[in-house]
Amino acid sequence: MADEIATPEPAAEPAPSPSAEPRPDPQPPILRIENVVKSFGSFRAVDGVSLDIRAGEFFALLGPSGCGKTTLLRMLAGFETPDEGRILLSGEDIAQVLPHERPVNMMFQNYALFPHLNVRDNIAFGLRRAGLPRAETATRVAEMVALVKLEGLEKRKPDQLSGGQKQRVALARSLARRPQVLLLDEPMAALDKKLRESTQFELMELQRKLGMTFIIVTHDQEEAMTVATRIGVMNAGKLEQVAVPRRLYEEPASRWVAEFVGDINLFEGEVTAREPHRLRVVTQAAGELVAAQPVAPISETKVAVAIRPEKIRLALRRPAADAAAINCVEGAITDASYLGGKTVYKIRLDGGAVLHASQANTARLDADGYGLNQRVVAWFTPDDCVVLER
């Protein structure tokens, strides 16, 4: 949840960039969102969101469509006014400030380039509104054109540009005013997959180079994990979890986050014994499972045990390891999908449930792995299990 911000990350965890390491710094956040609520009619699009964003951070708002992430972004840009709560930018409440008076700029989903203006005039638009002297506008535009590598295209109209070039113009235009915070609304949704990947890395590089605060809205979890130092997952107007990508994936705070981010196997059961570091959970589908006690202990007895598919190993017989230290379930393979880097197996357990297990294809000369209907033992350690409230 939002209080995650104060919690220091475990030291062992590698962070994608230095700024991801939350220092216990006394410096107040550049952007503080306090209990913001926005309703459209009886629908609460944003329902009491609180969030702190530090200067220089690349933050991603991730969620399915209709979860309120875009509404939240639009409130930061000033296109919507919150019904309740405050939005503090550098300590100042901007909730009621009009869009054209905010030191925040936005890159729009379909770029919203002015079709009647050429590349140069599109980029210069914001600078001219700010009343920048002509010479300075020209140098700043040239700077921006070089930054996004659009040299030679200054006189083109948006219609004469490719999708990737339009995206760069939109980026340059929103960066030209040097906003305190740059908002990006699904900036790569209109690009094809290959271009999207290279653009993601360019965006990260740019953000690091400029040291600017970026907030990106996306429904694409891979994109969020690639670019962002921290991710806020939204569902039904509420922030479900705010964490660095690895924690979001390995330590989901709720069953909803666990199911939304990546693929996962869930077994519902009841806690039967609590040992110092372990829980014993009896599940209907997979029998008794041993799971590591979560960091924040769970008092509920009705829980769900979650295991990521790649944490599961497959074998032809039970491993010789201490039976009490590992979880073994048996079943027959019903489906095998070869995906290149990995193969995903679907295994029908003897208890009736279907288990997803993915195996990395590490050697080129490997045999085809397991065949259909083959009986296998799937095993995983207690540390691979995440215990969640149901």
Added chain:
Amino acid sequence: MSARRIFSRPARFAAIAPYVWMVLFFLVPFAFVAKISLSQTAIAQPPYTPVFSLADGLSSLSDAFAALSLDNFRLLLSDDLYLSSYLRSVVVAVTSTAILLLIGYPIAYGMARLPRRWQGIAMMLVIVPFWTSFLIRIYAWVNILQHDGLLNQILLALHLVSTPVVWLSTDSAMYVGIVYSYLPFMILPLFATLTKLEPALEEAAADLGASPREIFWLVTFPLSLPGVGAGALLCFIPIVGEFVIPDLLAGSKSLMIGQTLWLEFFTNKDWPVASSIAVVLLGVLLLPLLLYDRLQRRQLEAQR
């Protein structure tokens, strides 16, 4: 049989249809008018000479060709009446189009900003006057504007004037009639352009620091120019040739070209001069059309 075979024949016909229409209902009649404009008036049936007739043989046909002349066009140039009529028509059309734009743009802009479900109703309200005959609506204005008409009664009742004001048979009355009649033709193309504008463009402008006024003049208005052009043409062209409204509402001191044409044709029974007026009028109207066409083509080329 392939799908292309099935569809190609009617499709090819559909492509020809507008040309057939143009030839039958515009080019052929216009050729008649053009021919008459080169003839001389005569007290005969039809009231002009020469008459092309194949009955008298080919030699008479070449005689008829030789008898054609540009005399009528010389007359149009020599008599002030025609020049001043053309000039007045253009002035009235330009003024009316400007007034229509000033009134129509805000209405279209407001309509485009209404919630979707209200837009249909607003559109109905714009179109609804068409359900009554045009002539009846102009007579209604005569009624409103005449000496003891509705307008003067209201003004007197409110003690804004002490004696009835002369409205009818003035240019103001004519402008009221023209603006009233042509307003939908200005509003609809403007509305169509403005509703198609992406709202994100105005948001982007606001985001980049543009005030509401700057958003309008730098983004909304330039992007609505195609609608402005279409609306202006749709009003300007018929207003130049307008006959009924100036005849019923304006005074008789100066005439618009449509009225002069009517006079030549019906009162003076001078078909050749009336025809030459019509030919020149077409030339006058082609000019703005060609200009608009060239502008649009340039815009399209710039986009490519």
